[in-house]
Amino acid sequence: MAGLLLSPTEKVFILHGVQDDYRSDGRSNIDYRPMELETDVVSHASGSARLRLANTDILVGVKTEIDVPKPDKPDCGKLEFFVDCSANATPEFEGRGGEQLANSISNMMQKAYHSSQAFNLKQLCIFEGKQCWKLYIDILILECGGNLCDAVSLAVKAALFNTRIPFVKAALMDGGNIDLQLSDDPYDSKLLDVGSAPLLVTLCKIGDKCVVDPSAEEENCSVISLIVGLTGDRKYYYPKDADKQQSVESKCTTIGMNGPGSVAPKTLKDAINQGIVAAKSLDEALGQALLKERQQNIGIKKHSYGFLK
Amino acid sequence: MTGHVSIRLASERVNACVASGSELPRFYTPGEVISGMQDFMRGHGTYAEDDCLKASVAGVMQKVNKLICIRPLKSRYVGEIGDVIVGRVLEVQQRRWKVESNSRLDSVLQLSAVNLPGGELRRRSAEDEQMMRKHLQEGDLISAEVQSVFSDGSLSLHTRSLKYGKLPQGTLIKVFPSLVKRRKNHFHNLPCGISVIIGNNGYIWISPQKHDLMVEGNVDEIQNYDMQPVTRSDRETMARIKNCIAALVASKMMLDDTSIMFAYEESLKYELVKDLLDPEAMLDIAFLTQHRINNIMEE
Numbered sequence: 001m002a003g004l005l006l007s008p009t010e011k012v013f014i015l016h017g018v019q020d021d022y023r024s025d026g027r028s029n030i031d032y033r034p035m036e037l038e039t040d041v042v043s044h045a046s047g048s049a050r051l052r053l054a055n056t057d058i059l060v061g062v063k064t065e066i067d068v069p070k071p072d073k074p075d076c077g078k079l080e081f082f083v084d085c086s087a088n089a090t091p092e093f094e095g096r097g098g099e100q101l102a103n104s105i106s107n108m109m110q111k112a113y114h115s116s117q118a119f120n121l122k123q124l125c126i127f128e129g130k131q132c133w134k135l136y137i138d139i140l141i142l143e144c145g146g147n148l149c150d151a152v153s154l155a156v157k158a159a160l161f162n163t164r165i166p167f168v169k170a171a172l173m174d175g176g177n178i179d180l181q182l183s184d185d186p187y188d189s190k191l192l193d194v195g196s197a198p199l200l201v202t203l204c205k206i207g208d209k210c211v212v213d214p215s216a217e218e219e220n221c222s223v224i225s226l227i228v229g230l231t232g233d234r235k236y237y238y239p240k241d242a243d244k245q246q247s248v249e250s251k252c253t254t255i256g257m258n259g260p261g262s263v264a265p266k267t268l269k270d271a272i273n274q275g276i277v278a279a280k281s282l283d284e285a286l287g288q289a290l291l292k293e294r295q296q297n298i299g300i301k302k303h304s305y306g307f308l309k
Numbered sequence: 310m311t312g313h314v315s316i317r318l319a320s321e322r323v324n325a326c327v328a329s330g331s332e333l334p335r336f337y338t339p340g341e342v343i344s345g346m347q348d349f350m351r352g353h354g355t356y357a358e359d360d361c362l363k364a365s366v367a368g369v370m371q372k373v374n375k376l377i378c379i380r381p382l383k384s385r386y387v388g389e390i391g392d393v394i395v396g397r398v399l400e401v402q403q404r405r406w407k408v409e410s411n412s413r414l415d416s417v418l419q420l421s422a423v424n425l426p427g428g429e430l431r432r433r434s435a436e437d438e439q440m441m442r443k444h445l446q447e448g449d450l451i452s453a454e455v456q457s458v459f460s461d462g463s464l465s466l467h468t469r470s471l472k473y474g475k476l477p478q479g480t481l482i483k484v485f486p487s488l489v490k491r492r493k494n495h496f497h498n499l500p501c502g503i504s505v506i507i508g509n510n511g512y513i514w515i516s517p518q519k520h521d522l523m524v525e526g527n528v529d530e531i532q533n534y535d536m537q538p539v540t541r542s543d544r545e546t547m548a549r550i551k552n553c554i555a556a557l558v559a560s561k562m563m564l565d566d567t568s569i570m571f572a573y574e575e576s577l578k579y580e581l582v583k584d585l586l587d588p589e590a591m592l593d594i595a596f597l598t599q600h601r602i603n604n605i606m607e608e
Contacts, residue, residue, distance in 0.1 A: 005447060007450050017544060022541065022544055022545065022548070025548055025552055025583070026585065028312075031313045031583060032313065034317065034586055281314045289317070293318050296320060305320060
């Protein structure tokens with residue numbers, strides 16, 4: 001990542017640690033650092049979430065708007081991702097410094113959500129061919145502590161889980177135009193089905209092995225990292241009708257690579273398998289946390305904890 | 310083979326405060342009026358405006374007779390002569406290195422202020438100026454002592470002793486400089502077989518203890534020795550100490566060899582080092598350490 005220098009001896013120490021499956025803070029290669037999650041932090045957004053993973057801090061807001069569907073997909077809604085790298089994270093993001101990173105993350109998310117098996121865009125349809133919901137997903141990176149992609153994808157999924165879309169009360173047909181009347185009551189709204197939404201898992205190749213959830217120092221040691229987008233499992237998010245559906249194998253929606261290095265085919269295969277395992281445990285933990293939070297504030301949320309410690 | 314993932318909710322956030330006294334000092338925010346101008350003297354962290362004394366930083370007040378200072382809660386490192394620091398070489402320049410030391414301005418290490426490895430005496434020649442990068446290059450970590458402070462507040466360092474110089478394998482933790490206690494000695498060989506350098510600038514270096522110091526060995530031999538893998542048991546102890554320091558810092562406790570060692574001993578009840586990353590375990594360790602320190606103070 002950004003502008004971190006490491007001495008050769010520190011790099012050697014990290015490298016040997018990864019080979020030994022024992023990293024500098026005692027984690028093994030497939031362990032994540034503890035995370036903190038809060039949803040519904042931004043009161044004027046349709047849905048929002050804040051995720052903190054060690055020093056990485058992500059805030060996601062979802063905004064809804066009515067739009068005309070694409071002619072080739074008349075029954076689908078739209079998603080748009082926008083990433084903003086705050087200059088608070090590192091001074092390098094000042095001005096246009098973070099643009100490249102922001103674009104690569106938003107492209108990655110766009111690709112991961114593209115498949116209909118990952119996110120069903122039909123649930124955003126209002127009138128086939130005429131009107132649909134467009135979700136603007138704004139991602140704000142407030143602090144960088146390594147492993148941005150994973151944190152972003154988790155926060156996005158949490159924000160979508162929290163998103164409420166108002167019901168349409170009435171519609172007036174006036175020639176070719178449609179006039180919609182939306183419900184004013186914020187609780188007269190529907191929730192999205194995000195169970196299968198994808199999560200990104202970054203696998204950092206250090207030496208011959210891959211690690212999950214790299215810290216900023218570890219990212220600095222690797223020449224290449226693989227980013228794997230994997231679909232989630234509905235059963236973690238909707239436990240009530242869990243028995244009705246079969247457990248789904250997670251599917252790979254996107255693979256990206258970062259960095260100048262190269263990967264051997266066998267390493268790639270191993271890395272993807274490692275990613276699937278990691279994504280599954282991430283998905284399960286996220287589902288548990290989200291359900292717990294929803295249970296805690298049925299109806300109105302008492303107060304938000306926000307950023308203050 | 311399953312990884313360990315834990316996602317906590319913000320509502321379950323742990324308050325990391327371990328201070329026993331419930332009374333918190335009064336905090337001043339920048340621009341807040343401290344007092345009228347009457348007959349107080351303006352100290353660091355304050356300014357005078359509209360016949361009032363106001364705080365220019367966020368912090369707590371310190372009063373010495375008539376002198377009022379505001380000590381900031383969070384600040385960069387302000388160096389003093391004789392401080393031990395850990396820094397990172399940023400740039401190799403003409404006859405000097407630029408060193409990042411967590412202070413407002415980058416510090417300077419003059420070529421004339423270093424001892425060459427192996428105790429070799431430096432010949433002042435052009436050749437040895439060209440060899441500078443061989444000695445210390447960009448990204449290298451060094452331990453050094455503050456030799457003098459320039460008028461703009463930047464520091465001049467020296468490594469003219471065997472204990473200072475380039476650091477071998479290990480890990481660095483960055484903490485607030487205000488949490489480091491000023492002590493006679495900042496190089497500690499802990500009884501658990503790990504050596505720790507607690508830099509006054511808030512950079513703490515953890516490395517395995519060197520068993521045989523090869524002062525006599527030539528440069529290549531030392532380099533070779535530096536690249537040997539660290540044993541698993543040393544690695545575990547280092548990770549444990551790293552997580553213990555992180556726990557103490559999260560609870561804003563002062564760091565020195567005793568508090569680190571107490572935290573280490575208390576942490577032994579958690580068998581897996583990665584369990585110490587959990588906020589509750591961190592609070593537990595900080596609390597127990599505080600308790601032990603209080604006990605010692607009473608005796």
